[in-house]
Amino acid sequence: MSDPVVVVARGLTKRFGQFEAVKGIDFHVDAEQCFGFLGPNGAGKTTTMRMISCSSPPTGGELTVLGMPAWVDGRRIKRRMGVVPQENNLDEEVSVIDNLIIYARYFDISPKVSTPRAEELLSFVALEDKRDWRIYALSGGMKRRLLVARSLMNEPELLILDEPTTGLDPQARHLVWEKLRSLKRQGVTLLLTTHYMEEASQLCDRLVIMHEGRILVEGSPRELVAGHTSPQVIEVFEPPLDAEAGLAALEPVADRTERLADRWLFYTGDGDALLAKVRALPLDPSSVWLRGGMLEDVFLSLTGRGLLE
Amino acid sequence: MARVATAAAHRTGRGFLRDIVRVPDNIVPNFFEPFLYLLAMGLGLGAYLARIKGVRYIDFIAPGLVATAAMFGASFEVTFNCFVKMQFGKIYDAVMSTPLTIEDIGLGEMLWSTTRSLIYGTVFLAIASSFGVVHSWWAVLTPVAVALTGMMFSAIGLSFTAVIPLIDYYTYYWTMFITPMFLFSGIFFPLDRMPNWVQVVAWFIPLHQAVDLMRALILTGDIGSAAAAAAWIVVVTGALFVVPMNLLHRRLVK
Numbered sequence: 274m275s276d277p278v279v280v281v282a283r284g285l286t287k288r289f290g291q292f293e294a295v296k297g298i299d300f301h302v303d304a305e306q307c308f309g310f311l312g313p314n315g316a317g318k319t320t321t322m323r324m325i326s327c328s329s330p331p332t333g334g335e336l337t338v339l340g341m342p343a344w345v346d347g348r349r350i351k352r353r354m355g356v357v358p359q360e361n362n363l364d365e366e367v368s369v370i371d372n373l374i375i376y377a378r379y380f381d382i383s384p385k386v387s388t389p390r391a392e393e394l395l396s397f398v399a400l401e402d403k404r405d406w407r408i409y410a411l412s413g414g415m416k417r418r419l420l421v422a423r424s425l426m427n428e429p430e431l432l433i434l435d436e437p438t439t440g441l442d443p444q445a446r447h448l449v450w451e452k453l454r455s456l457k458r459q460g461v462t463l464l465l466t467t468h469y470m471e472e473a474s475q476l477c478d479r480l481v482i483m484h485e486g487r488i489l490v491e492g493s494p495r496e497l498v499a500g501h502t503s504p505q506v507i508e509v510f511e512p513p514l515d516a517e518a519g520l521a522a523l524e525p526v527a528d529r530t531e532r533l534a535d536r537w538l539f540y541t542g543d544g545d546a547l548l549a550k551v552r553a554l555p556l557d558p559s560s561v562w563l564r565g566g567m568l569e570d571v572f573l574s575l576t577g578r579g580l581l582e
Numbered sequence: 583m584a585r586v587a588t589a590a591a592h593r594t595g596r597g598f599l600r601d602i603v604r605v606p607d608n609i610v611p612n613f614f615e616p617f618l619y620l621l622a623m624g625l626g627l628g629a630y631l632a633r634i635k636g637v638r639y640i641d642f643i644a645p646g647l648v649a650t651a652a653m654f655g656a657s658f659e660v661t662f663n664c665f666v667k668m669q670f671g672k673i674y675d676a677v678m679s680t681p682l683t684i685e686d687i688g689l690g691e692m693l694w695s696t697t698r699s700l701i702y703g704t705v706f707l708a709i710a711s712s713f714g715v716v717h718s719w720w721a722v723l724t725p726v727a728v729a730l731t732g733m734m735f736s737a738i739g740l741s742f743t744a745v746i747p748l749i750d751y752y753t754y755y756w757t758m759f760i761t762p763m764f765l766f767s768g769i770f771f772p773l774d775r776m777p778n779w780v781q782v783v784a785w786f787i788p789l790h791q792a793v794d795l796m797r798a799l800i801l802t803g804d805i806g807s808a809a810a811a812a813a814w815i816v817v818v819t820g821a822l823f824v825v826p827m828n829l830l831h832r833r834l835v836k
Contacts, residue, residue, distance in 0.1 A: 289836065328678055329836055348681045356679035362672035379680035427680075 276340050279304050279431050279462045280325055284334035287320050294320045296486035297334060304430075307453070307463040309473045309480035311568075313576050316483040318466040319359060319435055325464065326356045326433050339431060352380060355424030359435040359466075361416050363423070365408045369400065372408065373423055380427040387426060394422040398452060414445030421452060432456065434465040438472060450475055470569040484576045494568050502570040503528045505544030507551055509537040510560040519554040526550065533578070540566070616651045616706050620644060623770065624713070635772060637717075637801065644715035645796035646769030648724065651706040652731040653789055655699035657760060660739035660826075661752050664691055669749070674834060684834050688744075688827040692736040699732025700725060707800070718803030727799055727808075730815045731792040737822040738788070744829035763789040791815055 280302040287295040295317040302308040310318040323329035325338055327347035336343040338350050364372050370391055377387035395401045398418035403411065411419065417437065424432060437453070438446040453476055457463055467473055473480050474494040481491045490497055498504075507527075512520055520537055524530045526547055527539040541547045544563045551561055624640030631639045667673040674687050682690075704725050707716075742755050767790040773781055784790045791811045798808035 326679055328675075347683070351679065351681045354679075358672075358675065358679070360672055360675075362676040364673055364676070365671055376676070376680065379677055379682050381681075 277304050278302070279339060280308075280464065281337045282321075282334065283336075285321070285324065285331055285336050286333035287317070287324060287329070288332045294486055295324070298483075298486075298488045300481055300488060300491065302462060302464055303479075304462050305457065305460050306478040307457055307465065307476050309477035310464075310466040310483055311468065311470070311473050311480055311572060312466075312483035313468065315485075316576075317486040318483055321483070322433055322435050322464070322466055326354065327351055328356075352427065353430050355427065355429035355432040357417075357420045357424045357432070357434040357437055359439070361420065363408045363416060363419060367408075368404070369406050369408065369411070369419060370395070370404045372419065373426055376423050377426040382427065390426060390428075391422075394425055397425075398422045399448065412445075414441045414448075417441055417445065417449060418452075421449065425456075429461065431462045431464065434463065436466055436468070438467070438469065446472075470567060470572055474568050482572060482575055489575045490571070497571050498566050498568055502566040502574060503540035503542055504566050505541050506564050506566055506570060507539040507541065507544060507547055508562045508564065509539075509551065509556065510562070511535055512537060512554075512556055512560065516554045516556050520551070523547065523550055529574075540570070613702065613705065615654060616647045616702070617709070619647055619650075620710060620713070640713055641715050641717065641801060642772075643769055644710045644713070645800040646767065646793040647710070648703050648707050648728065648800065649731055649767075649789060649792035649796045650764060650769065652699040652703040652728045652792065653735045653760070653763075655702035656695040656732040656735040657739045659695035659698050660691060660736050661743055661755060662749070664740060664743050665746070665749050665752070668743070668834075674830075678834070684830050685827045688740060688830045691740060692733065692826065695736040695739075696729055696732040699735070700729050703728030703732070715800065717801050718799065720799040720803050720805060720808065723799050723808075724796065727792070727795050727812065730812060730819065731795070734788055734792075734815050734819040734822070737819055737826055740826035741822065741829055744826055744833050763787055766790075767793045769793055788815070788818065 278301050280300075282298055282300050284297045284299065285295060286293065286297050298317075298321070300308075310321060312318050320329065324331050324336055324343060327338070327344050327350050330344040339353055341350050343350065364375065367375065370388075373391035373394065374384050374387045377391070378384075382390075392401070392404070395404060398421055400415060400418055400422065403415060408416065408419075417440075421434075421437070424434075434453070438449050441449065450472070453463060453465075463476070465472075465476065477494060479491065479493055480497070481488045482497070483489065490501060492500065509520065523539065527541045529540040531538040531540075539547055539551070548561070548563050552558070620640065620643070624643050628639030628643075633639075634642045674684065677687055678684060707721070707724055707728075710716075711721075739755070742751075746752070766784075767787055768784065773784050773790070776784075791814045795808055795811035795815065798804045798811065
């Protein structure tokens with residue numbers, strides 16, 4: 274392999290007129306890892322990805338991709354990179370296999386080379402029997418998988434995926450995850466954005482959580498859960514009014530409490546002790562649930578619960 | 583220059599594959615239009631007309647219809663087809679994630695639409711020649727003239743495509759630009775007996791120059807006026823050449 278570090282950003286900034294979408298972020302992506310950008314809509318994830326994929330020139334700061342300055346060396350970088358866009362941009366007017374062969378032509382790959390490769394990739398994403406279909410006949414999950422296959426036509430070292438599983442059913446999502454893990458094993462560096470916490474925990478070695486154009490935290494999913502939320506959470510769903518005083522009395526015992534419209538959340542280091550106290554209150558036992566802290570708790574505590582669009 | 587050559591190679595040798603795959607759906611229907619005019623006007627209306635400038639009416643209009651075929655061939659491609667690819671299909675976004683840039687894509691679209699106009703113009707001329715409309719050996723240069731015409735209308739049409747927000751805006755392009763040119767560029771009636779100001783205005787009309795060029799090559803063999811019209815088209819096309827690329831860049835690179 275070449276460089277041990279595939280992407281380096283220092284003070285990376287992107288402005289659209291007056292609006293600053295990315296506000297001077299620093300991060301680096303190691304080779305053969307899966308690196309995730311998490312964040313609510315409008316956090317600046319896609320903008321950052323577009324700068325890395327040399328589709329958008331940075332406004333300020335430094336961005337090095339595969340050892341070359343992004344945008345400036347766009348042509349050479351893009352030759353070694355694959356991109357799965359957020360929006361489906363397959364060519365609706367040609368067949369599944371032609372989508373792959375024509376795309377490969379833009380990388381100077383002749384049909385002699387690209388045709389067997391396309392067949393191979395179609396079976397990799399379980400679409401070999403859709404070879405001659407038109408795009409409109411494919412389901413959302415199939416289109417997504419075909420986009421993954423297309424992004425691999427130039428055998429990239431770095432694969433950029435912008436919300437690779439948004440809108441997919443669980444079966445399709447798991448299939449995409451399985452394929453991404455297998456690519457990582459083959460030595461491809463993966464860079465993905467998502468707002469599915471499960472996806473991030475399943476796939477990412479390291480991730481950053483972005484909010485309003487800044488990086489709030491960085492680490493492995495496990496480190497982030499350990500460092501930014503309590504190990505356990507007790508959820509009480511729709512407690513009756515007469516139990517609320519009792520629940521409120523428990524607040525000082527928990528590390529942190531959240532009262533939402535439909536439930537209470539107690540964040541704690543000692544779930545069993547707190548659970549016993551909650552159970553003593555006049556509550557329907559099935560409305561009380563003890564679970565481990567999750568990436569989603571980290572995410573929501575850092576970015577808030579309000580709608581951010 | 584090296585970049586232009588690479589880009590040209592990408593589209594002519596490679597990227598065209600997409601469009602060539604689609605020839606049966608996409609190209610064939612447009613062949614019929616100039617023939618309908620040739621038959622309806624040339625043979626139909628022509629049967630009732632005396633000679634016009636000493637030739638049959640069909641001889642008079644056929645060169646103009648070659649220019650029209652070139653204009654329509656390029657214009658369809660760089661207007662509706664390109665807009666659909668760019669705006670609805672997001673195809674340009676996909677291609678921009680390969681080593682190609684938006685400038686390469688714009689250049690490729692211009693070369694492809696020029697190729698289309700070359701196909702329409704020359705096939706039309708070949709078939710029209712069976713009606714005996716070719717009167718000069720200079721007609722062998724028609725493919726060059728057709729390609730020049732196609733390139734000029736590609737640059738104009740693609741520039742329009744790059745700036746409009748909605749596909750509906752083509753109504754303006756076609757009804758206020760293409761159709762009036764088609765009717766008033768001296769294809770169906772000569773302009774040289776019109777008042778002087780008409781001829782001054784006509785000199786600025788791109789299709790009128792293309793019609794003069796084709797008529798000089800195919801009908802009159804007046805190589806001097808062919809050269810003047812060709813020079814006009816070369817200068818205008820050269821001046822407009824990078825405009826669509828710059829406008830596309832402004833639209834798609836953010």
